[in-house]
Amino acid sequence: AQTVTQSQPEMSVQEAETVTLSCTYDTSESNYYLFWYKQPPSRQMILVIRQEAYKQQNATENRFSVNFQKAAKSFSLKISDSQLGDTAMYFCAFKSNFAGGTSYGKLTFGQGTILTVHP
Amino acid sequence: NAGVMQNPRHLVRRRGQEARLRCSPMKGHSHVYWYRQLPEEGLKFMVYLQKENIIDESGMPKERFSAEFPKEGPSILRIQQVVRGDSAAYFCASSPWVERDRLQPQHFGDGTRLSIL
Numbered sequence: 001a002q003t004v005t006q007s008q009p010e011m012s013v014q015e016a017e018t019v020t021l022s023c024t025y026d027t028s029e030s031n032y033y034l035f036w037y038k039q040p041p042s043r044q045m046i047l048v049i050r051q052e053a054y055k056q057q058n059a060t061e062n063r064f065s066v067n068f069q070k071a072a073k074s075f076s077l078k079i080s081d082s083q084l085g086d087t088a089m090y091f092c093a094f095k096s097n098f099a100g101g102t103s104y105g106k107l108t109f110g111q112g113t114i115l116t117v118h119p
Numbered sequence: 120n121a122g123v124m125q126n127p128r129h130l131v132r133r134r135g136q137e138a139r140l141r142c143s144p145m146k147g148h149s150h151v152y153w154y155r156q157l158p159e160e161g162l163k164f165m166v167y168l169q170k171e172n173i174i175d176e177s178g179m180p181k182e183r184f185s186a187e188f189p190k191e192g193p194s195i196l197r198i199q200q201v202v203r204g205d206s207a208a209y210f211c212a213s214s215p216w217v218e219r220d221r222l223q224p225q226h227f228g229d230g231t232r233l234s235i236l
Contacts, residue, residue: 035224045162045210045227091161106152106175107212107225109161 002027002094006110013082014118020067021077021113023092030054031097034068034075035107040088048090051075053097082117089114121146123213124193125228132201133236140196140231144213150174151194152225153186156208168194198233206235 003026013019025034036048051059051068058066063083067076079086092110124143132138144151150169154162167175168188179186183201188194198205212225 037227042229043208043232044229045212047224047226050224104175105150105167106164106178107154107162108164109154111161 002029002032002096002108004092004094004108004110006090006092006113008113009111010114010116012116012118013079015082015084017082018078018080019082019115021079021090021092021115023075023077023110025073025075025092025094025108027073027094027096029096033095033097034066035093035095036064036066036075036077037091037093037109038086038088039091039112040085045091049077079115084117084119087115087117123148123211123226123228125209125211125231127231128229129232129234131234131236134202135200138198138201138205138233140198140209140211140233141193142196142211142213142228143193144211145226148213148215148226150214151188152212152214153194153196154210154212156210156230158207162210165196201233201235203235206233208232 005024032053034051038046038048049059049061049064058068063080065078089112091112093107095107096104126141152167153165156162164178166179166186171190183199185197208230210230212227214225
């Protein structure tokens, strides 16, 4: 079974600064997807960024980028030019791409990191 | 294109009652997933359904919980004889036919906050 670990329960950053959220995972599979979701106080789950494991190039979405280290099973999220609206809980998630596996289709989430952006 | 619709947003039940949570997937999505989020925790997978078919229910508690996704109508998560420990936010997500685009992320509804008195 896959596991996802976010070792930082809470982080804080000043507005306009850069912050990096950590995520590690454990799997025996070679083909999978990784996601970062954001959950603001409204409790919606909002997709921030996604990465395919077979792609070496790190995904980027505007101010959000990832550092994907497949050998180390690490998938960190970097937020540049932090904004007050980035304040939220951030979840790292894993999704298997192995159709014969028991984890196919479902997302496995980490425990989350609460990010607070200060003015 | 409407997103994933969950209702009700908030549901209050007394111990021993039944709770029914509804989820209408996004248009064109045939896969539905239910997740539970306990206070201060991450989301935990419960069940994965296609129309009229349960694909994976490995995250469902063995008793009192059931889920369905009928041919017509929304997916229903049913909790019988609720207890205080069932208090949580229940999220539904949907995705298109997986084989067509496996990278397609799951789109989440706003959740149902279940409170047990």
